[in-house]
Amino acid sequence: MNQDTLTLTPQQLIRKRAAGEPVEPGAPPQIHQRIINVLLENSMGALIRVVNMFSARGFNLDSVAVGVTDDPTISRLCIVTSGNERVISQILRQLNRLVDTIQVDDVTGADFVERELCIIKVRCRGAKRAEVLQVNEIFRGRVVDVTPDVLALEIVGPTRKVDAFVNLMRPHGIDEIARSGRVAMQRAPQPEHGPEHD
Amino acid sequence: MPSASTAAAVADTPQRLRGKAAVQQYIGKKMSGAEIFLHALEAEDARVVFGHPGGAVIHVYDEMARVQPNFKHVLVRHEQGGTHAAEGYAKATGEVGTVLVTSGPGATNTVTGIADAFMDSVPIVVFTGQVPLPLIGNDAFQETDTLGVTRSITKHNYLVRAPEDIPRIVHEAYHLARTGRPGPVVVDLPKDVLMAEGVFRFNEAIRMRGYSVPHECDEVRLRRAVRMIESSQRPLLYVGGGVINANACEALTEFARHMNIPVTTSLHGLGAFPEDDPLSLGMLGMHGMWWANQAVQHADLIIAVGARFDDRVTGMVDRWAPHAAIIHIEIDKSCISKNIYADLAFNADARAVLEELRPLVRPRKVKRWLNKIRDWRKECPLSYADDGELRPQFVLERLRAKTGGNAVAITDVGQNQMWAAQYLKFTQPRSHITSGGLGTMGFSLPAALGAGLGLRAYGIDKTVISINGDGGFMMNAQELAVAAAHGVPLKVVIMNNNFLGMVRQWQELFHENRFSHTDLTDTNPDFVQLARASRCAAFRAERPDQVEDVIDQAWAVDDRPAVMEFRVVKEEMVFPMVPAGKSSDEMITSRHAPETFV
Known part of the structure; x- marks a missing residue:
């Protein structure tokens, strides 16, 4: 009983496009990664409400970074998630619906700075060590711990830069890795939002 | 950073003023947390509290005996019954229902009712006892992580940490439950907080910077709505329970009549628009009227008001209302464009939008x-066989004739619920109460108890009818004795087909008559004896010619519940029906026409 694309009514096409669902048969789903900043009551259980909402409603949660703001009663979450237009709009609205959320911003479309911190332990000695330190220099990393066999390096930057660094270290043998998840902040005063999810 | 928090004003309703007056004398006095809690309930004008004592709340019950607060406490016989009773109270009166239970099993027993209230937007506040703060996390006796368990089924929940916080948290809880899209709020009360002393303080202003009630109803949206309505040829109003919650039924009725737009309602929308109006199409969806679903599938504009496009309404979402542009008026933004994309949305109070919109639009000529x-x-009219057998539809028609629609019908879940929705022809808001979203069997009887006591507390004289199947009735039958104890003259209908009828219907239609574990013949009690043992009047009808007599006898009882058992045909099915996951075009209209009816 399935209708194919040719028989979709104009109204059905509007709905599919708005949801970010593929209209042409066989077209790939339009899944985008988004960065969402949330200002949250800094109270017991507020963070778990956010995380719980993602799991209860089956949304992706790629990373969460959380910390207190200059106002000690407010903490700031940076959430990285993905989905089509319909899913993202649902995520923003469900976040807003929580009583503990004070402000929810999708910063993806805006001009924003983004950073991630990574501490990585690399196994290296002798000549290898010089090579690792050289790459570390290029990436403006810092050495935070040294033993005869292992270097612990700290690298800060946009996720792509951290990814690139981790890939370069991989051949040397990564002992351990810890990444903070992304944090992001809009550069300019907040621009007007589009009509999709305000 | 967000702007400084703003205090929400609380409207001075008669209830509010009564509550305020009741607690004036306690302000600034030192007392136990338990007593503070009782006065905080008085401040909210909670008139009936459905509760069950236990170790963690024993001090509250102790203070209750000592202080004699101005509300009525009703001892339910199972905490689930308590939550449903609070739902019935809330739905019948429009006020917030209140539940008080102990920790651990007391709290977990309320979970089904809380989930039910969450799905159906029912304002209730559930107070759960908790082990003393220092013991939390130690697997203490009757300890449950109530906040964790109820997190995803509440609008919000609280753990109280100091006796002085109780009035503020109680006040916030009632405010949250009542405003915006209503819903359940849980307040967890540790035993040591209830035992500790504190000063009773009460501040009316609400300060919650993360919570506000939206009002997106601007000039641009209104103009667009006018254009969409005036250019439509086949407009349709699809109305849900939100209209009743917003007290917008009058505004809706005026709106529809002024513009000449037909109205179909969801299960929870029944009663929002009088079904005897020529513009009423009755209920839509899975067991809705065939013509209502046809109207949806052919409409070019659907104005959805206080409805959430549940899958029991839409069936297969992709095929629902394929030609209709959607205007969605809805207080909960997360319901907008969740299942069906809204071309235009008003995230605002339904009554406000309808009242603003009505004078702007010219009546439609849609003959x-x-x-x-x-x-x-x-x-394709509704029909059932008239062959001398006792059929539930006939019983419902007789009940409708008896009350003239001037009664509150509280239905359970399953076939009885759908037949009641089809045949009772609701004409008044809050005259139909049911468990729709969660579909909780065992809802009707305790909810009827709550509704009966709620109406009594507000001085409203209306007959309350509880409509059950034999399956659901047994799930909370213990509350019958509670209704008897409080002399609530409920009219309790049991449509006994000795089957879990709705499951049986699916087994017959979709599972080749394998009636797996749905036959209740061997496990059903004698309902008349059960009712009498619970101090209720009880009557039984087995033939159509006995129905009238049984109803008259039941209506003559005015000091306790009257239970009517109707031994109905077990094979009877609810039609028409959209099979789950199918399109609204594909309604089955009778047992003998299982093929698509287009």
């Missing part, structure tokens, strides 16, 4: 559209 609907109505 052809209304004629078309009239033809559909003739094509």
